[in-house]
Amino acid sequence: xxxxxxxxxxxxxxxxxxxxxxxxxxxxxxxxxxxxxxxxxxxxxxxxxxxxxxxxxxxxxxxxxxxxxxxxxxxxxxxxxxxxxxxxxxxxxxxxxxxxxxxxxxxxxxxxxxxxxxxxxxxxxxxxxxxxxxxxxxxxxxxxxxxxxxxxxxxxxxxxxxxxxxxxxxxxxxxxxxxxxxxxxxxxxxxxxxxxxxxxxxxxxxxxxxxxxxxxxxxxxxxxxxxxxxxxxxxxxxxxxxxxxxxxxxxxxxxxxxxxxxxxxxxxxxxxxxxxxxxxxxxxxxxxxxxxxx
Numbered sequence: 001x002x003x004x005x006x007x008x009x010x011x012x013x014x015x016x017x018x019x020x021x022x023x024x025x026x027x028x029x030x031x032x033x034x035x036x037x038x039x040x041x042x043x044x045x046x047x048x049x050x051x052x053x054x055x056x057x058x059x060x061x062x063x064x065x066x067x068x069x070x071x072x073x074x075x076x077x078x079x080x081x082x083x084x085x086x087x088x089x090x091x092x093x094x095x096x097x098x099x100x101x102x103x104x105x106x107x108x109x110x111x112x113x114x115x116x117x118x119x120x121x122x123x124x125x126x127x128x129x130x131x132x133x134x135x136x137x138x139x140x141x142x143x144x145x146x147x148x149x150x151x152x153x154x155x156x157x158x159x160x161x162x163x164x165x166x167x168x169x170x171x172x173x174x175x176x177x178x179x180x181x182x183x184x185x186x187x188x189x190x191x192x193x194x195x196x197x198x199x200x201x202x203x204x205x206x207x208x209x210x211x212x213x214x215x216x217x218x219x220x221x222x223x224x225x226x227x228x229x230x231x232x233x234x235x236x237x238x239x240x241x242x243x244x245x246x247x248x249x250x251x252x253x254x255x256x257x258x259x260x261x262x263x264x265x266x267x268x269x270x271x272x273x274x275x276x277x278x279x280x281x282x283x284x285x286x287x288x289x290x291x292x293x294x
Contacts, residue, residue: 093166095120096190097211098181101131103193104150108213113160118211121164122157123190125171127180129154182206218280221250226271229288233266234259254283262287 099122103109112118132154135147158165172183178199185192191209194200203210224230232246237260244259246269256262256269269285276282 093121093123093188093190094164096123096188097121098123098125098185098188098190098192099128100181100192100194100196100199101128101150101177102196102199103213104128104132104153105135105146106195106213107149107153108217109193110153110156112213112216113157113163116162118193119162121166122193123166123168123184123188124154125168125177125180125184127171127177129167131177178202182208185209214280217250221252221281222248224248224252224271224274224281224283226273228271230254230269230271230285231266232256232269232285234262234264237263248283252281252283254285257284257286259287 097118097120132147132150135143136151138144138147154165157163172180172187174180174183178196179202181192181194181199182203184190185203185208186206191211192199192203193211193213194203195213200210200212230248232248232254234244234246234256236245237243238245238255242258242260244256244262246254246256246259248254254269256267257272259267259269268288270288272284272286274281274283
């Protein structure tokens, strides 16, 4: 600031002399004949004024140049950032699968893994392990058995060669375990493995791929067609009058009309229709002799 105070008068004097010199040497004599000394005075005043404001002009142009340069650098960095694809988090996991508590409790999960149909990196969050321990320590015998089976399945999975089990030390901050699993799946671009109906629905709403063991079981159940004859053991009495209940080898329920009187026996039945429900397939049949008479 002090330098500028002393610099302004000096520049005004220097540029005033410069203006006078240019006016004297570079101006045709005819102009002086018309204007007299007024042209010289205007030249000295104009150049002197320019010298006075020269520091401000240099400062303004310097700031503008720096701003323009910064703008160009920012644009370059933005383009460069867009050109480089960001690596997704957890990209080190091969075919990541987020495992739900219900899948570990389900006895079929380990068997499916052993066949090789499900493979990759199994991600286990702390809350899932915590739920298994809580079930294993429950006072209720059924919950305690489920928890212990889940822990045993988890231990067996760690010994499988075709998969890798990652016991994560962190988990997403969400209120429920289901929300944690869904968020982790989105972050890792993983699939959720579950048999839980609610988690299945929530995950699909959030555009997360779900591997549902129940859906897999339904898909590989025995194909039964109307008119096909089957041998079924009547194990129970149905809800409707005279209905008998039996099961196929894959667990599909068969409802047999007029089959109640054959409870405990194996009979031949004819398939009437196959009903697909949320719980799976249900087969309706009648006793084969009755079918042949109709």
